[in-house]
Amino acid sequence: MTRTITRFTHEGVSDAEVSVHPFATGDGLGLSLTRFLRTEGEDVVLLVHGLTSASDVYIMPEHRNLTSHLLDNGFGDVWAVDFRMSGRFPYDAETHRYTLDDIALYDFPATLKELRRHVGDRRVHVIAHCLGAVSFSMSLFAGAVDGITTLTCNSVSLTPRVPAFSKVKLSLGTWLLEYVVGLPFLDPRFGDAPFLTRPWMLSRAVSLFHGECRERACHMQSFQWGSGKPAMYEHSNLLPETHARVADICSASGLHYYRHVRKMVSSGRAVKYAPDDARYAGLPRDYLQNAADVRTPLLLLAPDRNRVFTDSNVHLHKILERAAPGRHELAVLPGYGHLDPLIGKNSYIDVFPRIVDFLKRHSA
Numbered sequence: 001m002t003r004t005i006t007r008f009t010h011e012g013v014s015d016a017e018v019s020v021h022p023f024a025t026g027d028g029l030g031l032s033l034t035r036f037l038r039t040e041g042e043d044v045v046l047l048v049h050g051l052t053s054a055s056d057v058y059i060m061p062e063h064r065n066l067t068s069h070l071l072d073n074g075f076g077d078v079w080a081v082d083f084r085m086s087g088r089f090p091y092d093a094e095t096h097r098y099t100l101d102d103i104a105l106y107d108f109p110a111t112l113k114e115l116r117r118h119v120g121d122r123r124v125h126v127i128a129h130c131l132g133a134v135s136f137s138m139s140l141f142a143g144a145v146d147g148i149t150t151l152t153c154n155s156v157s158l159t160p161r162v163p164a165f166s167k168v169k170l171s172l173g174t175w176l177l178e179y180v181v182g183l184p185f186l187d188p189r190f191g192d193a194p195f196l197t198r199p200w201m202l203s204r205a206v207s208l209f210h211g212e213c214r215e216r217a218c219h220m221q222s223f224q225w226g227s228g229k230p231a232m233y234e235h236s237n238l239l240p241e242t243h244a245r246v247a248d249i250c251s252a253s254g255l256h257y258y259r260h261v262r263k264m265v266s267s268g269r270a271v272k273y274a275p276d277d278a279r280y281a282g283l284p285r286d287y288l289q290n291a292a293d294v295r296t297p298l299l300l301l302a303p304d305r306n307r308v309f310t311d312s313n314v315h316l317h318k319i320l321e322r323a324a325p326g327r328h329e330l331a332v333l334p335g336y337g338h339l340d341p342l343i344g345k346n347s348y349i350d351v352f353p354r355i356v357d358f359l360k361r362h363s364a
């Protein structure tokens with residue numbers, strides 16, 4: 001891959017004071033918050049990435065990004081967290097046994113503690129994507145974080161649903177990859193591995209089924225995530241520069257989080273991975289059990305071509321409507337897939353205004 005855009009750059013956000021704030025979780029991981037400050041107002045926005053993207057999905061320089069859009073539309077104090085799923089940290093490409101419960105219990109309470117140290121009791125709006133949206137919602141519905149003014153979840157939240165082929169991959173894939181193929185993690189860059197090594201062979205085998213483009217990293221991402229050609233986005237929604245660097249945007253990923261997702265898919269909702277483990281006694285077995293008591297309004301973004309988490313957010317909205325009628329909102333996004341609502345070339349026209357409208361209505 002010939003890199004034309006610097007990896008892990010902040011240059012996608014102009015006219016803002018950028019500062020990085022390291023902090024620690026209760027179980028001893030170093031994480032970080034990046035602040036993009038133009039003006040301090042009554043509202044603060046916290047951006048939460050997915051697996052295994054990073055804060056970078058919100059600050060991409062090749063198109064108008066969500067951070068710049070928020071700064072230009074009255075939200076002058078934007079923070080982006082990199083938590084343990086971030087591609088900016090090595091944690092998920094190392095051998096580990098973290099689940100989404102660890103993130104709900106440790107990462108977001110620590111994130112909010114560090115954020116509040118700087119912004120005090122100002123309103124905090126959270127915008128989250130993919131498994132970041134699932135785990136932040138878990139943290140909120142478990143009461144591990146509170147005082148959140150709004151929560152926007154793209155693609156999925158507390159009821160992960162996946163295509164039929166993904167269910168097969170979730171049930172057999174982790175076992176096959178670890179015990180038969182002998183790979184502890186998956187990397188969209190496997191296409192660049194040395195000739196005839198296992199990563200090289202896996203990449204070539206995956207590409208046999210993906211004639212939709214010539215980007216091997218795009219094929220591997222479809223294999224890692226969901227079911228489609230491609231699975232993660234509509235090609236037509238991406239700039240060529242973005243498509244060429246998808247491995248920078250979503251990088252290598254371990255296999256263990258998939259096990260927790262599989263358990264949630266089969267349960268039909270977010271559930272605790274190890275209900276009898278005393279370390280997680282403070283978390284509920286079923287994260288929706290007290291849904292009626294959660295006062296934070298949710299905006300559920302539901303791309304209608306979502307081939308990773310299908311209609312998860314449409315389904316959740318029905319459940320939340322029964323628990324708290326009228327409190328939460330659903331926005332179906334026509335023509336969008338799982339990730340392109342955030343990294344699409346026209347998201348600033350089709351998607352971001354919908355989010356800003358929701359935030360402004362809850363800032364009055």
Ligand SMILES: [Zn+2]
Binds near residue numbers: 214230
């Ligand atoms: Zn592609």
